[in-house]
Amino acid sequence: MFSAFSILLGLQLALSLSTKETLPSSHRNWNICHVRTSLSDNLRKQFSNLRTAISEEQIFYPLMWIMTSFAVVPILSGTMFCFQTQYLKLDPSVIGLSKVVGQVMVLSLTVLYNKYLKKIPLRRLVAGVQTMYALAVLSDLVLVKQVNLMLGIPNEIHVLCFSALAEAIAQFKVLPFSVLLSSQCPPGCEGSLFAFFTSGLVFSAIVSGVFGVGLSSLIGVSGGDYTSFPLCILLQSLAALVPLGWISFLPEKWTADDKILKPR
Template sequence: LEKELKHLSKEQIQQKSAVEENLKATQKQLKQSIAYAVGIFTICGLFFLIIFIPFLQVISWGTLALIPITGNTFPTQMACILLGNLGASFTEVVSDALVAEFSKAQKEGMLQSYAFMALAAGGILGNLSGGIVLLRSQQPKVMFLTFALLLIVQLGLSLTAREDTFNLPSNSNLCRRHYSVSESLSKQFSNLITIVNEETLYHPLSWIVASIAVVPLLSGTIFCFQTHCLKLDPAVIGLSKVIGQLMVLSATFVYNHYMKRIHFRKLVFWLQIIYALSLLSDLCLVNQINIKLGISNEAFVLCLSALAEAVAQFKILPFSVLFASLCPPGYEGSLFAFFASALCLSSILGGIFGVGLASLIGVTSGDYSRLSVGIILQFVAALIPLGWISYLPAMQTSGKVIKRSKKGLGMG
């Protein structure tokens, strides 16, 4: 891979980066489009999705492991990646819905914390094992094949599992009354709008979405700066992602034991402050302040490069706990599908603003002299959501669970 990369010009590398960014945006838009549909399926066909998800990804990664890597197979590769991302999107929404539903019978926030810990642990193991396989074999196909085999094991376990072991609700109104597809969609959409319009949900949902959307994301620009200007080994940047997941795992553990006692608004306030300050770590790297302090670029990137991303990921946990406690029984899938879609939309907007900001201040592949200005503006933008933090509930349990009967909520 390194030999192949040496033969690529900067323009070709930029074109590949642009294609990857477009694919990520397409993935998020696709996820946004199908997320609500997942909310429908979680009512009548959640067990079906548990089997269908690994099947999608087995096809995707198995095909990538078997087809030759040539220019002629590029469309097939892109289709496989999109298919795999589709399965990952289903996984995220379904897992959120399951966690939200079963968390009502558990201590508040406990199940969400465990889910975040599992997600972080999976990220750590996945990044480490993938990196080790790639470094030793120098063949991405080996990693794809290994992943496909693991998914086959998951598919086998899903096929042998009994549906009643999940204790899934079987008396859904949608299933019992045999509504047509159009009627089901209409009623489910109507109920979703009713739930989201409740102030107890609308205000925190609007805040978390806006807090992500208003911050221009410069992660792609920072990555190019680290690789092109600082000549950092991509393995160092990849390992920093592992450190970031360790941060999420540690923060989730602390939240589960201590932070839940903190008032919700106060907790989110300080998380946003920490997130804004963590963005300034890139400013130290760009201005090489770390070198003046005797800290190498590699060590600095390993320790702090993924801090902002880790804080942004962890910030979602308190909101997930809040929404799970407020959501009426039976509508967890729809609400969390909408929540995931809203987060994806806000991330897309943040990415668009980031590209626009980089172009506006004149940051190019050969000139990063004004990147510091972009980071400072990014820091200021991260503080803007604090202006309307009063819309958040003061306490985690300050709101009551929305009743089905309120404002006509229900399937009739």
Template structure:
């Protein structure tokens, strides 16, 4: 097997499997610590959209070269990220008593490790894509492969989580994932980066000059309108939409009394949809206009949100559709529809990036997305408070979802910020 695919596949598989302990976290917060929906919402934002609040603190400007460790620029950082995750989850599992503050600290540390690993893997994908004569199809194929690896792991993780959540304690589930992350650490440590066949960079400059060069490179890349506008639009399309995932989790489990297996199946269905999207994009849509895809996806998200209004009003139930069926299919898909947008955007940015700036731009994108997720989470808490939603009163949830859907459509007003890359390619060929 291609060593690049092996490293990336394992990396994204482990990251996709993070949903396994995170499902246990949600139930642990609700049942074990008896937290309110707003607090669960904020902590749940730590896992949303494959990003983390502390990712902006990761030295994104250095991600392109990853200051070499033992003459390797990528894999040591994947290993460090895996080790941090292992330490975090194992610590949560073995500590005799744990407070909310301690739990939050280890969750943040785990996400720091996940962020470092993800940025390093994104840089590997971007650099590998540049080695094939800037072929958009090759870059898209590798990007799709990574998504398929993560999605397949997400399906397994959510399915197992829904099954074992009533059979195993959350601490046992945390320990299992911690050991999996530890195995990834040992696998990466035993792997030689030279087998990835990345070009050797001939430079005798000091680390300080290397850092200055990276700052110069990322500044140059972000001055390109098609790059900073694309990132700005994507960030706004997430950040200005208040998310109500924590509130919906309470509504489904407390108000509707749905079993944990239904929640697990919902997430499995969502991951299956993500896997199907990865395959469909690679086979059918990688030559489609990114602007068109993002427009359709944003509208689809708004449509699904409006469908949730009918759900909370009980209209679907009156029509004979069980709540469990709706949650399994539609709620699962809605949760991952936001992630659908990331795949075509990453492929677009990989094509737009100047040579040598791929990793830094990808890290900046993930940082911007992480900050957007934070903002979206706080807006969701504020919206829930505004419409009067609490753990015992969900009468205003329908109004909140309508407001949420309206804000989802606003970014379409400046969708023109996404460049029509395909037209540019055609002009160059002519």
């Protein structure tokens, strides 16, 4: 199964690299798309266009911020899942349903952004979202310390309503950057830039996961001992505030209403 999946991905990559990006509104580009170029020439040209786009400051610095903002925060989702299923004995279906609730939150935040939040300058908006993310991480601390039971809230209800809150905010944080990149990207390399953007986010998530595993191991959290788990969550919340230290990488006054319509 793994070999078949790898072959399929390889074919998809080869097809993507052999497809030349064109501008549909240009008659000249419509003619160019019929010219067959070699895979190596097309790859070289796309890489050159991507390098040119990334070298622009209005693209490079926001890219670096969003990627590092994910990478420096250790993800403890695996440890939390074990805590919920092994220690609290929660039904996995409740945890799965909480993910659905999280996606509903993302959809709601997207609608809210389109109506109101896009008018807020990017730097101020992202700073607020990042702060909310750091606070949302603490909802796991409430569950681990069983504060919700003291307030009369069952574990199932708390997990259903708050377990995916931080993840939903993290997913929403990508949206303003997608709008920014779409407005600043040079014509002709939109696909390459967004592929690089997505790959960078995936790599950041991998680094974040490695940090999470390392943090849990370092502090001594294991399947039979969760006494140090609250400390892990506190450190995760503090780490979520670290990217605010280089928030100046983001444009101070840019809003989604200021999108630059580049000539086609």
